Amino acid sequence: MFDGYTASELTAIFAMQGFAGLILFSVFVLMALGLAIIFGQMGVINMAHGEFMILGAYITYLTSIFFETFLPSLYGIYFFVAMILAFFAAGSLGAFVEWALIRRLYKRPLDTLLATWGLSLILQQIYRSVFGAREKGVSLPDWLMGSIPVTDLVEIPINGIFVMCLTLVVTLGVYYLMQRSQWGAKVRAVVQNRPMASAVGINTSMVDRMTFALGCGIAGVAGSAFTMIGSTGPTSGQLYIVDTFMVVVFGGAANLLGTIASAFTISQAQTILEFFLSGSIAKVLTLGLVVGILMLRPQGLFVLKIRK
């Protein structure tokens, strides 16, 4: 498949595709982080995760329109406002869903899967009714447009760099929150031993709700970032949900480092293969490979050792 390319062209292709892979990687990480928190820490399969992401994307779209109409002078910073709004909108919807639905189903993981699938259908139809079936795109502020030329053949788009920086910030934030803060300690305590955590005075049901809300909120931020690189339709979320689940399962649930490593592997494999083979075959190969590896190593790449 490398026929007809010179060495320098190949390097350039790998660099460009590698960078495209990094952007996909960033979106995967943002989506998978939320899912990994919810699935890894709580054991809940949230099939509506993609729809929480799309909620963030629509909030960003609305914010961009608001700034365009009322505050055109501040259009450059609308994205930061949108991101915060997206986080809180998706997070509060998540908290509501946890209260109304998920908390009744903690003992039945397969049933949460079905219930959240139902939720995702409802959310999709709401988006379709409110925003229409056509895809919506936002216009980027000036400072995010264009690209930086590195060599003659390699150019790096600025919005891609921005999305990657955003991912880095969010990942560090999540790491700090889960591993270093008081609240993270509570979450981990509940995961490792619920009755004991409850006995030492941790409000476990409140921790559950906040964990779920945090996961959904991060999905909202992911959706916000998603608008930078693609347009949003009512069913865009569903396209990513299987990939994201594969990322989380492949990385070994409950392990942030694993999630990041597997997101990196899957996204790079997919984008580099995509250039040489057709898009569909690249995806088949990547997913097939992941399924194959999971058969050999069901616990995923990285395992958190907990005494059960």
Added chain:
Amino acid sequence: MTNSSPQRLLTPKEIGSYAFLALILLVVLPMSMDVFRLNLVGKYLSYTFVAMSLVLCWGYGGILSLGQGIFFGLGGYCMAMFLKLEASSPENTAIQSTPGIPDFMDWNQLTALPWFWEPFNNLGLTLLAVVLVPGLFAFVIALAMFKRRVGGVYFAIITQAVAAILTILIVGSQGMTGGINGITDLRTLLGWDIRTDDAKFILYFVCVFFLFASLLLCQFILKSKLGRLLVAVRDTEERVRFSGYNVDNFKIFVFTFAAMLSAIGGAMFTLQVGFMSPSFVGIVPSIEMVIFCAVGGRLSLFGAVYGVLLVNFAKTTLSEAMPEVWLFALGALFIAVVSIFPDGLAGLYKTYLEPTVDKIFGPLYKKFKQILPSRGSAVKSN
């Protein structure tokens, strides 16, 4: 015989259930509907095979497969490939640049039949393939998964990924599979035109026949020792393992059997609807089939049949009248069925209707019991 409670294959009550279902499917529906509607019911009935397979592997075996569409689709595709080859005889396809191959291959510049199409020139091999291809595929998946002790949600997610992979593969290799349109324009089965009203009428009854045969077979499995072990594995897998049973083999068996059952449904679907496409293979149809089963009641074979019929009637009616409401309804159904009535229609029937039905038919059951010798007495007379 040491079994303290002899399990009859059919209790009088179950004979009653069979009779009622037969009355509806063989008398009431064919009498009250035109062929178009009856064909629609036949299409729904082909989903009941999947719903029944889910009762077995999810309800009793505790294995949630989110990829039953894979097997339904594979069975359907096998059947469709045979019908397509018959429809693209050299005479019918004389205008193509390569006569004798299916039209979509010609459009995609293929000049010869791919090797895996060759067996489908033969009806016998096709019928075998309908059951064996999905069965083998399921066996390989199950072997790899269950021997490595992958279960529960992980298994569900992986079957879902496999369904996604297969859909992408079918859509992507358009020349060999017909791509997103699927295999269409199927005409005859061994020279018998399947598009006429008469043929549709007959195929409906063939489908009902297979449905009853599968119901009996499933019931036989569930009532056997195997069925009880399945329940035990579902409830406490480790204990069964420690009692010396090889748990993995039971799970592999039930998953493979479920796949074969779904495949029969797929083949019946192709025959009655006249085409097969990737839209019946992927994630969305697979998970929709789970809801058919859940609505009917995941522990009831009959419930699965009624669940399929009810959800599909609702779908057809609602999505014709108010397409935007249908997704809301389906979503709400998913949520309601897991959080409010997890045993589905069968559970509701058991709580509210069954006492009344028993009161009416109770004397009849008693009479039946006298006629049918119980297994216990049969053993004694030996």
